[in-house]
Amino acid sequence: KAGVTQTPxxxxxxxxQQVTLSxxxxxxxxxxxxxxxxxxxxxxxxxxxxxxxxxxxxNFPGRFSGRQFSNSRxxxxxxxxxxxxxxxxxxxxxxxxxYTGELFFGEGSRLTVL
Amino acid sequence: KNEVEQSPQNLTAQEGxxxxxxxxxxxxxxxxxxxxxHPGGGIVSLFMLSSGxxxxxxxxxxxxxxxxxxxxxxxxxxxxxxxxxICAVRSGMDSNxxxxxxxxxxxxxxx
Numbered sequence: 001k002a003g004v005t006q007t008p009x010x011x012x013x014x015x016x017q018q019v020t021l022s023x024x025x026x027x028x029x030x031x032x033x034x035x036x037x038x039x040x041x042x043x044x045x046x047x048x049x050x051x052x053x054x055x056x057x058x059n060f061p062g063r064f065s066g067r068q069f070s071n072s073r074x075x076x077x078x079x080x081x082x083x084x085x086x087x088x089x090x091x092x093x094x095x096x097x098x099y100t101g102e103l104f105f106g107e108g109s110r111l112t113v114l
Numbered sequence: 115k116n117e118v119e120q121s122p123q124n125l126t127a128q129e130g131x132x133x134x135x136x137x138x139x140x141x142x143x144x145x146x147x148x149x150x151x152h153p154g155g156g157i158v159s160l161f162m163l164s165s166g167x168x169x170x171x172x173x174x175x176x177x178x179x180x181x182x183x184x185x186x187x188x189x190x191x192x193x194x195x196x197x198x199x200i201c202a203v204r205s206g207m208d209s210n211x212x213x214x215x216x217x218x219x220x221x222x223x224x225x
Contacts, residue, residue: 033213037155043200043215056211088155103147105157 002027004093004106012112018079021109025072025093031055031101032074034066037088037108046089049074050096078111086113117141120201120216128224133188135219137201140182144204144211148175148186151198151218160186160199191223 005024013019025032033048033056045058049068066076072093078085090108094101118139127133137146148160161168161175163184168175172191177184188195201216 042217043202045213045215058212090155090157092157102162103149103159105149105159107154107156110155 004091004104006089006091006106006109008109009107010110010112012114013081014114015081015083017081018077019081019111020075020077021089021091021111023074023076023091023093023106025074025091026104029093029095029104030072031094031096032068032072033092033094033103034074034076035090035092036060037090038084038086043090046076081113083113086111116217117205118201118203118214118216120199120219122219123217124220124222126222126224127191129192131191131223133191133195133221133223135186135199135201135221137184137186137216138182139184139201139203139214141203141205141214143179143182144206146177146184146204147200147202148184149200149202151200153197157200188221193223193225196221196223 007022031050034046035043037043047066048056052068063079068074088108088110092103092105094103121136145164147162149157150160151157163177172189174187198218198220200218203214205212
């Protein structure tokens with residue numbers, strides 16, 4: 001069974017640009033959640049999608065958005081990039097939405113903003 | 115004070131030693147995760163538990179709900195166990211749940 005796939009693995013952008021990251025969950029998993037990891041803040045929850053609906057949202061500005069498609073693949077978008085958005089962005093999938101279920105993580109997308 | 119505290123922050127040990135990493139939390143939880151992150155960045159879920167004890171190979175995780183404390187043990191440690199170990203707790207129910215992360219414990223096992 002293929003794991004969680006994130007693309008691209010590495011990317012470099014400049015301030016003011018936007019970026020879209022993709023996450024393909026494990027087959028059969030309908031929940032995808034996104035996390036930001038920075039050296040200073042550690043891991044922080046961005047949002048969770050289940051059956052194409054955002055179920056839960058962390059404390060991030062509106063520049064961070066996401067969506068989920070009918071095949072459960074998810075994308076997150078960051079607009080008007082800032083230097084502080086440089087981070088490792090991880091997604092995780094699980095079978096069910098909400099607070100239950102084991103999480104399976106992808107390898108992450110490492111974003112550098114110059 | 116952080117809602118999830120891990121100790122120690124850094125741990126260096128010799129191959130074969132018994133390792134203990136601790137996680138204390140101050141919120142009510144529905145579940146606690148132990149995860150492993152290797153230098154490349156990918157995270158692997160080791161355990162999800164809400165009570166008692168779980169064992170997988172050389173890894174053992176325990177949780178004491180009354181004391182709001184969990185421990186991750188590694189028996190017969192090996193250099194390939196070198197990684198960052200992260201504790202995360204699920205607080206809240208349904209759509210209002212939060213996943214609160216500890217800062218991680220960096221473990222180095224020397225041959």
